[in-house]
Amino acid sequence: MKVWQKNLILILLVIVIAAVPLWLLPNAEFGGADGAAEEAITELNPDYEPWFEPILEPASGEVESLLFALQAAIGAGVVGFVLGRLTKSDKNKGAN
Structure with missing residues (x-):
């Protein structure tokens, strides 16, 4: 198998891996780990206060x-x- 054929197969696999979740779960919310961690901390300890605030808050x-x-x-x-x-x-x- 030639190198360009292997690369083509890998590119197609990446596209399939990225597209399948979007196709199977069109209305799902794909959140990050930060949001999930914040929810877990708030659930376990509602009085928790962060140690520091971000230096730069994106617009x-x-x-x-x-x-x-x-x-x-x-x-x-x-x-x-x-x-x-x-x-x-x-x-x-x-x-x-």
Whole structure:
């Protein structure tokens, strides 16, 4: 199997994995872990007060999502760069 065929299969799998939950549960609310944790804490201890407040409060949910996606993209870039450098350096060591 050629590399482009493997990549095509992986891309299709990613699309299926992302689309199936949206298709099976069209009216579901896909919340984050922060919201679930806050609900659990409030349920267990209604008098709980957070230790600190956020330094920067995003203007809207869209801005918050943008910042989260940007953080994820930068992290993926760093991980990909490091893995690429490690792979390249291993190949060069064997050639000498």
